[in-house]
Amino acid sequence: MSVNNKNFTPWSTNKLNKLDYHEIVSNEIDSVYCGPTIKRPLHVQYFCQYTVLTILLQYVNPLVNILALYTFNNFVNTQLHFHDHKSESVFFSNRLRRVPKMDCRKKACAAIIIALGSERRTARRYWMKEWLKKRENFSHVVLLKEISLKEKEDYRNYFRMNEETFMKLLSLVSPFITKQDTFMRRSLPANEKLALTLRYLATGRSFEDLKFSAIMSPASISAAIINTCEALIYVLQDYIKFPQTPQQWETISNDFGTLHRFWNCVGAIDGKHVAIRKPDDSGSQYYNYKGFYSIVLMAVANAKKEFLMIDVGMNGKISDGGVLFYTKFGELLREKSLNLPNPAPLPLTNEEFPFVFVGDEAFALDSNLMKPYSQKSLDCYRQVYNERLSTSRVTIENVFGIITSRFGIFQKPINLNPEKAAKVTMAACYLHNYLAKENTNSYLCSTSNDESTCKPNLMSIRGTMSRNGTATAKNIRDRFCNYFNSNGKI
Template sequence: MDRACLAIVIASAVVKKRKKRRIWVKDWLLERDRYTHLNLLNEIVVKNPADFKNYFRMSETTFLTLLDMVSPHIKKQDTNMRQSISPKERLAVTLRYLATGRNFADLKFSALISPAAISSMIIETCETLIYVLRDYIKLPLTEEEWLLTAAEFSKNCHFPTCLGALDGKHIAIKKPANTSSLYYNYKGHFSIVLMALVNANKEFIMVDVGANGRISDGGVLFYTKFWDLFLKKQLHIPPPTKLPGSEDYFPYVFVADEAFALHCNLMKPYPQKKCTKEQDTFNKRLSTARCVVENAFGILASRFGVFQKPINLGPDKATKITLACCYLHNYLKKESLNFSAQNEIESIDVGASLREEHSRNASDAKSTRDKYCTYFNLT
């Protein structure tokens, strides 16, 4: 038998061994209208609104507002073969996944939707959430906006020239295929990095997600658009200002931990091992401001259970899920927050007329930190 005939025989044997698909969809999945979790939630929202909020991490009013925003983008057309999955079901499944981190095979028993369909609809809905909530994470790009942020830090954290707290968080993921140790971090697991800048109200004002876990926080920051604007002096940071009880001018700064490089506009703590009493006072004041980013990460992980165990998806999909949660975090914060620092701007001497002079005579980063240290020990 020649090779051509042998190949035909083998191919025929393989075809015969293939199992024919017996059913297109399981019968009980066709009973979605009858058994879906949404029917139970319709009862819960009337009798126990708190349980509804616990289920989706938001009230019914907030859920319906969000549904109106996403529906035009995720609504599918019915066909002669079957009804499409409604926008309400798509949003409900996505929010439940983000709130619990349950795997798709588990979610199918409450949503009565196949795992394959759940997988695609969650990513699509997360992309839509990022789009419709895009204005809820906004980096200040004018002096006036930065001054509002500084006023909040002055009131809440007693750091009058702070513009934001910067830090990174490792988002645990399952080992991506064919990546070796690329995503393996110093904590001993695989991750992508969420780099965030947070204001005094624990809201994200800048997020960058997706860098592999092997890169340090300082290294991740280097590749962000924020740092590019920072180095090019395109953030429009206000000029140095006088602080109460001092005749010196102090630059506006971002605060971070030891993982980042010291800069005139980026303050980090003094090393703990060689810390004097005065330097320890500075570290405590800086820590008060820096804690807002740790608190924001804590709220994010507490509200969205998807972060409480490794995300069993590839880095690209895990990035979209993380971004969607960050936007939802700000959306939910703003729904419950009614705070304005507009009246506090007048108490800050901007010193705009001295911009060029102070720019030419700017101190290096260490002397700037020392000047803050002296001031915090006198006030």
């Protein structure tokens, strides 16, 4: 590195009186290393150290002062020559002679600013660990090639899907996660990124743990997983489609009537807390009433145990049924803008009933949202209504149970910030619908060979403070109750 000494402007007392010390030091350093965006060269760092040393030694014996400065000067010149910076060595010696005589307080302020602003860089020992260079030989993808030939069930257990489904998914996401190779390194193949992401979702293992099976650094693993989750959300967006027309809602209602004997039901709604680590500088924002940090997953499911709608990311502190108020679905429900079919009669009756969603006690009663009667007001007739409603509402509970069982990421706190945790959660929900359609029998039906077991780690949300519904909503519930005890009785 060459330095142009002609551009050097020594400090002056007048300059210190007019400008603040920070501006002086910034301008002085900029004149040395040609711009604020370039790393400070070695001789500038040594000069900063020298300036501080002169401040510290001015109170000791003059002979000690001279010897210390002479020793430091020799050390700096030796280091600069060793690093082949001869021109900087000459410049350093010249600059030491040009430090102006200023009073101690001003000199101390300037020295402290320079010292605090200097950057210490640690030399990289090597570009990559040797064992990481052998990913092609020892990665888990190599083992999976052998497993796919002979052990189909182990392959399905590893990814939560069979090989055909995996290859179809790979063909969908490859265009969005494939990166270009450079002259410095090869990019990660798309199949390894997808395999890594699916394994992370299936087990919930930490990045430090996954690096030994994926043969990747934790930083590469983090980037690959988030990138792949974003691609999964995009390519699988058609697998979670919210109904837009009355005909689509009627199809869902027919499934609930056939499977659960609750006609005019168009969805089961519920919300769960997804545990995460405490976000930095968040205080109690994500701390829920259950005693852990979380984000809220609000969802609506159909009778086939598939998601119709998901809303992820609300902080866990808003832990009551009022979370529904802040979702787009809740807004459309309040404004009667869901495009639901007109009220229609139930079987064996001419009386018309509105199309409704079903939920638990956490939600407020509404003309299009039915909930159970409270335990305090139960009688034999209301008990029949509660049981019929429960058979339909349990579908959303089943969905949460399935994704908790199949995806181990939900069986422990997600060690990511809330934004990334929401992306991981959404990717798992989209994968749930994808696998429910592509691998219905093997995915939805539990088997004893799965590594993970279903644990209730998705906690229910707390009941809303305003539980009383309108008179119209209560009347609709009473009419459903009368129907289930008369013409609709099983």
